[in-house]
Amino acid sequence: MSITEESIDPLPRSFYERGTVTVAKALLNKHLVRVSGSTVLIGRIVEVEAYGGRNDPASHAYRGKTPRNMPMFGEPGHAYIYFTYGNHYCLNVTTRPPGVAGAVLIRAVEPLKGLNTMKKLRPGVSEFQLANGPGKLTKAFAIDRSLNEVDLTRRGVLYVGKTRTESSFAVERSPRIGITLGTERLWRFYIESNEYVSRYVLTPGNRWIRRQWQ
DNA sequence: GAGAAGATCTCCT
DNA sequence: GGAGATCTTCTCA
Numbered sequence A: 001m002s003i004t005e006e007s008i009d010p011l012p013r014s015f016y017e018r019g020t021v022t023v024a025k026a027l028l029n030k031h032l033v034r035v036s037g038s039t040v041l042i043g044r045i046v047e048v049e050a051y052g053g054r055n056d057p058a059s060h061a062y063r064g065k066t067p068r069n070m071p072m073f074g075e076p077g078h079a080y081i082y083f084t085y086g087n088h089y090c091l092n093v094t095t096r097p098p099g100v101a102g103a104v105l106i107r108a109v110e111p112l113k114g115l116n117t118m119k120k121l122r123p124g125v126s127e128f129q130l131a132n133g134p135g136k137l138t139k140a141f142a143i144d145r146s147l148n149e150v151d152l153t154r155r156g157v158l159y160v161g162k163t164r165t166e167s168s169f170a171v172e173r174s175p176r177i178g179i180t181l182g183t184e185r186l187w188r189f190y191i192e193s194n195e196y197v198s199r200y201v202l203t204p205g206n207r208w209i210r211r212q213w214q
Numbered sequence B: 001g002a003g004a005a006g007a008t009c010t011c012c013t
Numbered sequence C: 001g002g003a004g005a006t007c008t009t010c011t012c013a
Helices: A020-027 A115-121 A134-140
Strands: A008-010 A031-036 A039-051 A079-084 A088-094 A103-113 A158-163 A171-174 A188-191 A200-202 A208-210
Touching: A020 A039, A020 A103, A031 A103, A039 A115, A039 A134, A088 A134, A103 A115, A103 A134, A103 A188, A115 A134
Parallel strands: none
Antiparallel strands: A008 A158, A031 A039, A031 A158, A039 A103, A039 A188, A079 A088, A088 A103, A171 A188, A200 A208
16 A cells, blocks of 8 residues: 555654654654645655754854854754755754754655655656655655745645554664765764665775765 | 755776 | 765855
């Protein structure tokens, strides 16, 4: 039986009020739901990164509040979407109580519903590559800055939730990707052996390798 | 106001 | 494996 929007209950605000690393790990295996008109897109979150506030040099909030990073300082459980490299949007969920910066970057999801729509939005790529990167998933899920600051704790155009029955899984961690500062922190988390994660994975020999798709 | 950097992706070699 | 695309955001003068 395929998954439906109705079977996914939004996560409460209290879920996001905790520490950012705790929330990041807890977001794995949860579901991202995008509703656009009559189209419903659903993906299972398989890879995330935690970003802190003034104590985290890799975070947008490191230098304090700016017009762009305002959502990171706002109410938890909202979307923080920013545009980067002239091409891509990145989707974060905000954490911590208001006034304390924190966000979790959703780096990759496993597409579960609406694959035909995702393939139209990202033509010519395999199912594994539809949403295995922060810029790729926002394109596959039609997410742009018009959804910035959307409340993710309510059913609507974009929310995060969980199904009533959850499968078990193991979590791997690594340094965050694409940053130059704060790399000593192992704040990237992903589901072990999952085929839909991006970039680098840990091999059985404890070596980091760049993923290859054939 | 100018210049540089950037939580990326894709194409080309 | 490397470089270009492309443009927003921030810092500094």
